[in-house]
Amino acid sequence: MTNDQFDLKRRTKTFALRIIKMYCALPKRTESQVIGKQILRSGTSVGANYAEADNARSRAEFISKMGDSLKELSETKYWLELLTEADIVKPAKLDPLMNEARELTAIFATIIAKSRAREKQPLVIGH
Numbered sequence: 001m002t003n004d005q006f007d008l009k010r011r012t013k014t015f016a017l018r019i020i021k022m023y024c025a026l027p028k029r030t031e032s033q034v035i036g037k038q039i040l041r042s043g044t045s046v047g048a049n050y051a052e053a054d055n056a057r058s059r060a061e062f063i064s065k066m067g068d069s070l071k072e073l074s075e076t077k078y079w080l081e082l083l084t085e086a087d088i089v090k091p092a093k094l095d096p097l098m099n100e101a102r103e104l105t106a107i108f109a110t111i112i113a114k115s116r117a118r119e120k121q122p123l124v125i126g127h
Helices: 008-025 030-054 061-087 091-120
Strands: none
Touching: 008 030, 008 091, 030 061, 061 091
16 A cells, blocks of 8 residues: 555545536436535545544544444435446546545544544553
């Protein structure tokens, strides 16, 4: 894995930019635009919530904002699935976005689980 794969700020921003490009390429039909706007909102929120988590003032706030990112990823995957199941976009065109959403979901879920586990550990001061 490269450093870019571990740079979640860059990775979530790239994901948002890809979502924007996908939205711009959607057919101009009503149903496409309605679903597209939902994806646009949720897909671009992932990185915004991650940026807030990265600047959290406490572990609880960090976990909460990471959870918000995870929810937005889940919603984005739902809308992407709907685009393909409604025959608006061919699945192959959205596979790269779906794969990235799945990977980010796995990464964020792992970070949240590890953060929660650390939250339960006792604070040790000194030796």
